[in-house]
Each structure stands twice: as structure tokens, then as C-alpha cells.
Amino acid sequence: MPRDRKRTTDRGVPLPIMSLAAATVTNERRTVRSVAKQYSICHTTLYRFMKKRERLGPGEEMRTGYWTPRRVFSAEQEDSLADYLRRAADLFYGLSTKEVRRLAFQLAFFYKCSYPDTWNECSMAGREWFFGFMKRHPCLSIRCPQATSLSRNTSFNRHNVSMFYDNLAMVIDRYHFEGTDIWNMDETGVTTVQEPENVVAGRGVRQVGAVTSGERGTLVTVACAGNALGNMIPPMFIFPRVHFKDHFIRDGPPGCIGAANKSGWMLEEHFLQFLQHFQHHTRASLYSKVLLILDNHSSHLSVAGINFCRENGIVMLSFPPHCSHKLQPLDRTVYGPLKRHVNSFCDSWMRSHPGLTMSIYDIPGIVRLALPLAGTPVNVQNGFRCTGIWPYHRDIFNESDFAPSLVTDRPPPLVLPEQAGSSCSVLPVFPPVLPEQAGTSCSVLPVLPAVPPLPFSPENVRPHPRAGPRKGTKPNGRKKRKSVVLTDTPEKEALEKEKAGVKKKPTKVKRKLTNTVETKQNAKVVLKKTLKKKHIEKDSDSETEKDFCIVCLESYSRPREVWLQCWQCKAWAHEACTDGGSIYICHNCESDEELN
Template sequence: MEQEILLANYIKHAYLIHFRLSTKASRRLAFEFANAHNVAISDGWKSNKIAGKDWLYSLMTRHTLSLRTPEQTNLSRATSFNKHNVNLFFNNLKEVKEKFGFSPQDVNNLDETACTTVHKPSKVLAKRGQKIVGQITSAERGTLVTFVAIISATGKAIPPFLIFPCVHFKEHMLHNALIGSKGAASPSGWMVSDLFSSVLKHFVEHERPTVANPKLIIMDNNESHLSIEALDLAKENGIILLTLPLHCSHKLQPLDVTVFRSFRKFYNAACDTWMINNPGKPITIYTIAGLVGDAFPKIIYLLNISNGFKETGIEPFNSGIFTEEDFLSAFVTDRPASPHQPIASTSRNLNAELSSPGLPLVVDAVVSPEEIRPHPKAPPRKGARNIKKKRSAILTGTPTKKL
């Protein structure tokens, strides 16, 4: 049983670092692990050189394991969300909060999401056993319109700002949009640095920040948010711009954590309804403002927004919101900057990370599962890298001198 617990711990650690073991890989590891410890095994295991399915299902029952379909996890997101990047962000957030005395109504989050003319249909009722179930959409490939949202920690949201894929913006593009919505145009439909100052002006119109009563905006660390005009406008109007670490918005951005997750569902439902009410007509970029206006109010309520700020540790401020388990996705690339810096024993790291309630620790095994099948680990970096743009920064603060 002690050896089995160690094997179960290894499997649990593998899925925490996003390198999960399949059923076959787990059974093969069990066979090799049993051989290494001279455990008596059945002839079926020996002939096939793999553990039996019945044994695996029994292991899953005894150690609360289940067969799951993993979500695709971007490598950059998995490796960038580490202690160093997150601590730097919370240090910057603490600095601006103490310096300007921001209250919850002064803390805002800005982010963009894509709205396309081709939506993902909602689930529908169909005959049991039907292999193919179709649902009408506008086309096979859609045109993108960027929706910029800004929310505050008290549950408020300013009207949408939409960026259309055109050279020139026309007011009729905002047909049926929410009152107070604004629009702009860029050839790609994406946010560009020239338009970000227009977004800040839209924020100033609704929130009225001043140098005496400043407001904080937390946003992505994208190049489209960086322009001299936008930074000057922010400083003149008392807007403090704080950026998130690159590829960490899935954990640190309130809009990503709660609001946009619900928005996509309601936007797709609004598209379904529009297609039914307008048979034979495709959704175009001139329809999207109305669809956003239908979906956005359904997710803008106090509990949904405030939960986003709470779960990210932004408001109320909680720099310890994330546990050791949350950072295990960066285990593979958690490495020294130079080959001369020693690497801590992976086996010891494994034992330390699994020594929490619910994951019993066994250290007296002759051979550990990791010695048989080592967890993936990136080698030390060969040279220095320019990682300045990945870090959190106070854009409107004093420039940091390069040492």
C-alpha cells in the first residue's frame, strides 16, 4: 500500500504540472514500478509488460482518480504564471494602492475580447442516435470585431467600446448598441496603439478621473496599450495604468476569470436568436453592436464582477490568494537562469509539493516512480533573455532605470 500511495502521488503530480498520464502510460509505469520493487505480479502483466485494466480501475477508486478530458493549455500561459511574475504584480498593486489610497470604486480592469460574425451554436434537442445535427450560422469563416470592456471592483461597467474592421468608422455601425457605446475602426479589427487613447477618453467621459482623484486601470501588457499619446492622456487625467504579467491574464484578470467566460455563452445565444428572427440573412459587422448590447447587460451584475476581483486577489487585496498548487503549471520551466546555478532535487521538490492534506507522503521506497519515468524538465537557459516586456509595470509611474 505504501508503494501504491507513492505511485498515486506521482500521477497526481503529473496532472498538476499539466503533463498528465494516459491509462496506458499509467499501467506501463505500474508494471515497471512493480518490477523495480520485485513485487509478485500476474502472468498477464509479465507477458504484456503492462498492468491490467482491472488493477488500474481499482487504483482509481482507492485514490480518488478519474479519467478526464484535459483542456488545451497554452505553454506560454502555463510557464509564465509563476511566483516571480505574480509577486511582482502584487508588489506593484500594493505600491499604487498605498500611494494613491484607492478605494474599490477606483480600481478598474480593462480587457478586449473578439466578437465574430460566425458564432458557436448552443446545444439543441434532436432525435436520439442522430449522428449529425446541424444549426445555421452566417458563414464558415467570420469577421472579427473587438469589444473593449472596462469594469470596476464595485460591480459597475462603462458602456462597450467596439473596434470595427474598417478604414473609417461610421456611426451607423453602432446600430442597436447600448446607450453610451463608442466605436472606432482599424483595418484588422484589433486594438492598435493609435486607438487606445480613444478608449481612455471614453473611460474619462464616464468615470471623470482627475489628478486629485485618480483612478486605477489594470490591463494586459500588450504593445497596443503603449503609446506616448495614451500615456500622456492618462497622466493628465489622473489615470494610473498597471499592467499584468504577459500570459497571466487567465488567472489575474477579473474580466477573463468571470465576465468574459459568461459573455461568450450569452453572445452565442443572442446570435442564435437573431438568425431565427432574420431567416436567410447573415450576421454582419453592423449587427454585432446590437448583439453585444443584448448579451453584455446579462453578465454585468455586482456578484459576478466582484467575484472576479476577489478570485484574482485584486480587491480586496490578497497577495496570498494563490497556493503552491496553482504555480505547479510552471514546474517544467522552473529552472535556473544559468547552467552554473544548481538545480534542486526534483524528487525532493515532488515530496514537498505533495506533503499536503489528502496527499500522503511516502519517502522510504527503494525506487520512486520518478526515477523510472522522470517528470519533464526544461534544461537551464544558455544565455540571458530580454524578459522586461513580460513583467508587470506601472506605466504611468517613474521609469525604471536599467542597472
């Protein structure tokens, strides 16, 4: 197909002027040359226009100027294709550029359109056609899609969202909550390996690198909470360590708290600790209740946490499962800017500490700088506004937001004739008669009406994805959650019954060894594994810290031992080995200052 030719002249007469000039010649009985001179038109052009209009048949349209006679699809057909592509993108099953070209070839072949022979070589349309199609439809653009899980696509449907807004309206009307009483709590992960920002480098360089702390980072969970007026409480950090130390959060935001476990994720006991921290800052009580909206994470479904909320006037409302990307205020407007600012400050930290590895103990200091820039009152308020939580607006989402869930909509079941009642009139369906089955004795064949041609629609060639029937139970056996008020008595009793019915894993019984030689050998193996495990735990509990005092070279890990950190080199020493001052500078740094 030829490329689009760029026009370099302004020649050409519009159709209304040509029609007016032709009417003047016909009605006033004037010569073509005089009328053409009056309207500044070439007399030959006007003469050909009049002759061509005389040859037109009924229903044919007169055209003037430049047009595209070799276009494969008409303007209406291309508009239908553009609507199909937009619909596919709304369903989260958008087509790539090559898939669009293959679809164009399939449409041209199916509807017997005139297309270039080069399309048959690769079974797809040419690149010139695609770029011309995109230029003729500026409503389309090539975008980089955001990865979204299937659970989020199917769970964010109108039924689940309506149930959440029903519960939210019921709670607001029951307790007369205002914007200052509505809070949202959520966790996010901050890693020690950042995504480097764009840098300025030489043109033509094949690879441009940026230093990071390691290949794979360690994740620290950060739990935050904010209300509809834009206020936030100090965050909570959960470190992937066995025991929590106070110095983990020494550089964190003022008022923050911390906890530790082996995984670094939020657990039920840590969630109870966060609720106590939340109640302390919000001053919630039975006489001044607040609403806490959160997701259905397993750590949030804690009986102890729910009892604490009921005793201190905290009403807990859960989101529908897998809907936090649309309904969670902190996810919508706070955590995205927080990740970008954290990456920026991590880059700055790596430049100011060349040759050093960033540890999980440096994350609270970075969050202290990034959180005020991301968790601004405007961002937090916009999060509650864009989700329709406050001000309350249950119809804030339109049909395009629920479009991905339409893929899993199931059609109504078919009604068979034997299942239908006597009032159901079912037309009989006759099997088709094939020519070889008809035989010579069949004198009259049924005359079928002519089937009209299918209208042009890309769905006739490539229908939109549609999921099959779903099983009744989930494959992993987990209970299906929904949006509920967790502090209500029926929900609390149902959760207690569910927790009581969970079976604990049976403990393994060790068999007794009869052979003494085998017993000794296995005892040595078990002892080696135990010592190795303790050594690994000790190394993981002190990842980048040194194990000895810089003065006496003894371990500082003795119980009830107070130790200080050098102000310059960040090395550690026992308090008994120093002068006990508030600002400690080790003897190595003091000697360096004297030499300088």
C-alpha cells in the first residue's frame, strides 16, 4: 500500500463552489468559459465536472479534490475497528500492534475487501496501513499497560462495590461520622534496592548503569493510616528480624513504632500493636468513635484486634477482596508518590555513601524524608475523594471501570424442552438435509430464506474474551471474603467460630534409635545443623553491624550492656569504654582530626 503523500499545493475547488458554478451555467444559459472566469475556476475543470455529473447514476455521490481511492476499509468500517480496540483495552485484553495488523488482514479476507498482495506474505497488514490508521484516529494511542492480576479484574464488579458502599452508608448513618473520624489503614513494602532514576548520559551508549545496594533487596513493611481531612499518624515499621531493637527506628519519623518477625510481614500480634498505636493518636473511645477502613488481610482478621476495637470505640469496615487498587485511598494517591520519593532518596543515599551497602536500618531515615512529601493533606484528601468514601459518592465509578469483570460474566442457562413447562412454546429444530442424504426420491427440498450478509464487525472475526463456567468451590479451599463490618457482633462470632475450627498441624514424633553407633553419628549431625542454624540467625540478626567493641574488642551483645555509636565513622563501643558523653567520637576519628 502506498504511503501517505504530503500535499505541497493548495489547488482544488471545493464541491459547493463547483456545484454553484455548474448551476449558473445551466440556469442562466451562460458559457462555461465566462462562468469559470467569474468563479476563478479553470474552464476545463468546470466542463469535466458538468460532464461527470451527467453520467452519475441514482445514489452515486459526486466528489471533488483529493481522496483515497485505494483505502482498504471505509471510514465507517475503520470507526468500528477503532471502537473494538478501545473496548478490548477497557476489558484489559488490549491488542498489540502486530495483533491489530493480523486482525486487519483477517477482516479484509473475511469481508472480501480489496487489499494489497503483500498482506498475504505475512498474513498481516502492512506497517504503512497501521500508521495511517493511527493517524486517521487520534483517539487511539500506543500505551504501556499496567499489569493487573486476574483476581482484581474479576473481583472489582458492581455487586461487590455496591455491597461495600451499602455498609459504608450504614455505618456513617449509624454513628454520624464526619471526615475527621474516617480513617484508612494499609501496608506497603520498602526495599533496600531502589529503581534508579533517569540520568543524563552520552548519546549512542548501549548500556547506562546506576549503582544499587545489591542484587535482591530486603523488604521492610511500613503501615500508615490517614483520615479524610488529610491527617496522618506516625507509621509502623516491621523488620525481617527475630527480635526488635529500639535502635532500628532511631532515624525514623517522630513518634513511629516498630516490630520484628522472621518474614517481615504484618502478623496478628503486630496488628494489635498497631491498633494500640492508632488509638493513642486518634483518642478513640466509646464516647468518641472512629471508623477504620482496611482490607481483608489475614492479620487484620484477628479476634484480639476486634475485641480491642470494640472496647475502645474503633469501628472496623473491610474492603471487598482484591479491590484495594480502586477503593483504597492510600493506594490511590499516597503510596505511588511515596515509592518515587523513596527511590530518589535512595539514589541520594548511594551517592553520599559510596562503597557502602544500604541496610534495612537506613529505611526509616529515608521514609522520614519521603513520607511528608507523599502524604500531604492534599494527596490524602484526594484519595478519599477519588474513591467516593468522603464525601460519600457511591456512583463515582462508571461502566468502563467495571468492564474487566464483564469477561467472567456467565450467560443465563439454556432451557431445554423437557425442562420447560407446558406454557413454554419451543419451535422444533429440523436437522439439515445433506445432498448425499437426500437421494433421487426426494422431489421437493425445503427452500431456505437467503441469509443476509453479516454487518462489518471485528467481533464476528475475533470475539472478545469470555471465561468458561467456574467451579463452585475455590481450589485452595480458602473462605471467600466480602465487605463486612468486622466489629459487629455477628461477624465477630462468625470469625471466632472460624478461628476455632482451624486445625493445628500435627507435631512430628521422633523415632528412637536403638543402635548406639547410629545414635552418636546422628547426634553429631544434629549438633552441626543446630550450630549452623544459630550462626545463620546470628548473622541475619546483625546484618551489617560489627560484632566487637572498637575500644576493648569484646562483643557488645552481652545482656544489659549499653553501647554508643561514633558520630563520624558510625562504629560501636561499650558505654563503659567511653567517657560517657552525649556525643561520642572514637579515638580513631580523634587522631585523624589531630593529623589534619
